Amino acid sequence: MTYCIGLNLDEGLLFASDSRTNAGVDDVRRFGKMRVFAVDGDRVIVTLSAGNLSLTQNTLNLLEYRANHGDGTSLYSAQSMFEVASLVGDAMREIRKRDAPYLRDTGIDASGTFIVGGQIKGEVPRLFLVYSEGNFIESNPDTPYFQTGEIKFGKPILDRMVTPQTSLDEATKCALVSFDSTMRSNLSVGPPIDLLRYRRDALSIDLKMRLEDDDPYLNQVRSHWNDSLRMALESLPTPAWMTPQG
Amino acid sequence: MTYCIGLNLDEGLLFASDSRTNAGVDDVRRFGKMRVFAVDGDRVIVTLSAGNLSLTQNTLNLLEYRANHGDGTSLYSAQSMFEVASLVGDAMREIRKRDAPYLRDTGIDASGTFIVGGQIKGEVPRLFLVYSEGNFIESNPDTPYFQTGEIKFGKPILDRMVTPQTSLDEATKCALVSFDSTMRSNLSVGPPIDLLRYRRDALSIDLKMRLEDDDPYLNQVRSHWNDSLRMALESLPTPAWMTPQG
Numbered sequence: 001m002t003y004c005i006g007l008n009l010d011e012g013l014l015f016a017s018d019s020r021t022n023a024g025v026d027d028v029r030r031f032g033k034m035r036v037f038a039v040d041g042d043r044v045i046v047t048l049s050a051g052n053l054s055l056t057q058n059t060l061n062l063l064e065y066r067a068n069h070g071d072g073t074s075l076y077s078a079q080s081m082f083e084v085a086s087l088v089g090d091a092m093r094e095i096r097k098r099d100a101p102y103l104r105d106t107g108i109d110a111s112g113t114f115i116v117g118g119q120i121k122g123e124v125p126r127l128f129l130v131y132s133e134g135n136f137i138e139s140n141p142d143t144p145y146f147q148t149g150e151i152k153f154g155k156p157i158l159d160r161m162v163t164p165q166t167s168l169d170e171a172t173k174c175a176l177v178s179f180d181s182t183m184r185s186n187l188s189v190g191p192p193i194d195l196l197r198y199r200r201d202a203l204s205i206d207l208k209m210r211l212e213d214d215d216p217y218l219n220q221v222r223s224h225w226n227d228s229l230r231m232a233l234e235s236l237p238t239p240a241w242m243t244p245q246g
Numbered sequence: 247m248t249y250c251i252g253l254n255l256d257e258g259l260l261f262a263s264d265s266r267t268n269a270g271v272d273d274v275r276r277f278g279k280m281r282v283f284a285v286d287g288d289r290v291i292v293t294l295s296a297g298n299l300s301l302t303q304n305t306l307n308l309l310e311y312r313a314n315h316g317d318g319t320s321l322y323s324a325q326s327m328f329e330v331a332s333l334v335g336d337a338m339r340e341i342r343k344r345d346a347p348y349l350r351d352t353g354i355d356a357s358g359t360f361i362v363g364g365q366i367k368g369e370v371p372r373l374f375l376v377y378s379e380g381n382f383i384e385s386n387p388d389t390p391y392f393q394t395g396e397i398k399f400g401k402p403i404l405d406r407m408v409t410p411q412t413s414l415d416e417a418t419k420c421a422l423v424s425f426d427s428t429m430r431s432n433l434s435v436g437p438p439i440d441l442l443r444y445r446r447d448a449l450s451i452d453l454k455m456r457l458e459d460d461d462p463y464l465n466q467v468r469s470h471w472n473d474s475l476r477m478a479l480e481s482l483p484t485p486a487w488m489t490p491q492g
Contacts, residue, residue, distance in 0.1 A: 152398030156427035160472055161479060173482045181402035209487065217485045226406055228478030233407060236419045236470055239463045241455065 001188030002149035004033055004048035005158070005175050006115040008127035008139045011168045012199040012206065013117050016175045017048045018149075018183070020190035032210075034194040035060055037067070037075045040204045043120045045075055045084055046196055050148035051112030051132065055099060059091045059112065066091075081126035082138075085116050089134035096132070113148045118198070125200055153185040154178030168197050168206075176211075176221045193218070247434030248279055248395035250294035251404070251421050252361040254373035254385045257414045258445040258452065259363050262421045263294045264395075264429070266436035278456075280440040281306055283313070283321045286450045289366045291321055291330055292442055296394035297358030297378065301345060305337045305358065312337075327372035328384075331362050335380035342378070359394040364444070371446055399431040400424030414443050414452075422457075422467045439464070 004017040017033040031053060037045040049056035067074035078084045092112060100110035116136075117127035127139040129146040139146060144164045147155065154177075161174050172195065182189045191213040197206040211218050250263040263279040277299060283291040295302035313320035324330045338358060346356035362382075363373035375392040376382040385392060390410045393401065400423075407420050418441065428435045437459040443452045457464050 152431070153402050155431050156399050156402075157475065159430055160475055169484060169488050170479060172488060173479055173484075177479070184405055185398070185401050207487065217487075220483060220485075224482055225478065228474070228481070229403065229406055232471065232474030232478065233416060233419055233423070235474070237466060238415060238419075239466075241453065241463075242415050242418060 001186060002033055002050040003151070003154065003179065003182045003186075003189040004050055004115055004148045005145060005154075005178065006046075006048060006117045006127050006139075007145040007162060007166075007171050007175070008117065008125060008164070009144060009162075009166055009168060009171055010164050010200070012197065012202070013046070013119070013125050013127060014168060014171045014175060014198075015046045015048055015115070015117065015194075015196040016179060017194050018179065018189045019192050019194065020188060021053050022188050028190075030190075032192075032194050034196060036196065036205070036208070037064075037118075038205060039076060041121070042203060043076070043118065044198050044203060044205055045081075045116070045118035045120075046198070047088065048115040048148065049112060050114075052103070052108070052110055055092070055095055055110065055112040056114065058095045058099075059088065059114075062091045062095060063087060079120065080123055081116070081118060081120055081128065084118070084120070085128040085130055085136045085138075088114050088116050088130050089136055092130065092132070093134040096134075115146050115148055119201070119203060121203060125198065150182055150186050150189050154182040157181065168199070172197065173221070176218065177225050180218070180222055180225065191218075247432060248296040249397070249400065249425065249428050249432075249435040250279055250296055250361055250394045251391060251400075251424065252292075252294060252363045252373050252385075253391040253408060253412075253417050253421070254363065254371060254410070255390060255408075255412055255414060255417055256410050256446070258443065258448070259292070259365070259371050259373060260414060260417045260421060260444075261292050261294055261361070261363065261440075261442040262425060263440050264425065264435045265438050265440065266434060267299050268434050274436075276436075278438075278440055280442060282442065282451070282454070283310075283364075284451060285322060287367070288449060289322070289364065290444050290449060290451055291327075291362070291364035291366075292444070293334065294361040294394065295358060296360075298349070298354070298356055301338070301341055301356065301358040302360065304341045304345075305334065305360075308337045308341060309333060325366065326369055327362070327364060327366055327374065330364070330366070331374040331376055331382045331384075334360050334362050334376050335382055338376065338378070339380040342380075361392050361394055365447070365449060367449060371444065396428055396432050396435050400428040403427065414445070418443065419467070422464065423471055426464070426468055426471060437464075
């Protein structure tokens with residue numbers, strides 16, 4: 001499994017992804033799921049991938065190869081993020097056409113998903129979710145974020161807290177709590193966590209870092225969150241019907 | 247979908263379940279998932295069901311019919327909760343034998359799960375999870391609770407907070423938060439919430455109530471929890487690397 005989040009906020013974009021892949025519980029490896037295609041002053045494009053690793057990796061390899069060697073539209077020449085999402089979807093279709101029938105033959109899941117976000121000069125920052133089939137949707141103020149992979153454990157905190165007005169700092173904290181909740185409940189999501197922040201109109205990356213499992217701040221988030229939830233639970237009023245009977 | 251929780255705590259047992267069933271999003275109905283089989287001073291047995299409604303309902307109908315008309319061991323004559331869990335598993339096997347092939351023929355999921363807990367005079371309180379196949383497992387101090395149905399959204403709060411030493415009051419609050427998180431994120435889980443508390447060795451029900459969507463306490467839990475999480479997030483320290491660049 002995998003867990004990735006992309007948020008499109010007024011202040012900018014936030015991306016976070018875990019680094020665990022597994023083919024069964026006895027074949028666990030470490031693979032980052034974040035890729036960046038950037039030209040300072042012109043564009044910052046970030047992809048987060050979930051699903052079959054060969055599928056998503058080769059989709060990116062194809063995109064990268066074409067960007068460096070092809071003469072058609074590439075991630076570095078696309079004029080809009082819409083075009084970028086189309087390129088990702090098209091590349092995934094190509095790879096799936098090649099591999100999916102063979103995977104299905106042995107009952108292997110041949111699906112993959114991308115969160116694709118960024119800003120190209122002349123546009124506002126945009127965020128897309130590209131499905132396995134190559135089609136895609138774009139975030140809007142009602143739904144300012146996308147998740148892929150093991151999304152459920154970490155969704156409540158995002159649903160409760162994130163709006164387009166959420167600051168990048170708050171959103172970063174919220175994302176780390178969401179990752180902590182997910183990693184606690186699902187072994188197939190694991191550190192390190194890759195984090196990338198992009199400030200609107202900067203056209204260069206604000207922050208890119210990797211938080212290992214023993215990262216001091218991650219530990220702080222964990223213990224602070226546990227303590228806070230315990231306090232929140234303790235401070236919940238006790239209704240009359242709950243007091244001990246007899 | 248459905249969401250049910252059963253907890254086995256030092257102080258007693260706690261059960262909670264939602265009341266929504268759906269066959270597609272356009273066929274949503276209200277069906278409680280909690281059933282009680284109790285004889286004051288002798289036994290309190292509670293079942294929570296998830297999965298195919300005809301399967302779980304008819305399993306209970308069969309058990310109830312046999313308890314009232316049969317001459318074999320029934321829910322009212324079983325000498326242990328282990329025997330009760332076996333009876334539930336056997337009844338489910340019987341109903342599945344009758345119906346499952348027909349359901350599978352039209353691609354309908356023929357699975358169901360029960361959380362079965364309670365206390366029979368002479369035993370301690372016990373809690374079981376009965377699988378679709380009729381086999382079952384019992385809770386222990388390492389894992390003092392079971393969930394069925396849409397379990398993921400509401401699992402982090404339970405994972406963080408519940409131990410056997412958790413009081414029934416705390417656990418009740420925790421369960422309501424878990425339900426609130428789940429109902430926010432999944433439309434197929436819905437109110438009213440059925441709640442049942444059983445105090446160890448009481449051999450009668452401590453509290454059984456139904457919380458409708460507009461229940462004042464449920465509203466209080468919702469707003470208190472939202473406010474608390476917001477405060478918890480706001481009070482998270484901001485590390486040096488997070489302060490705005492430039």
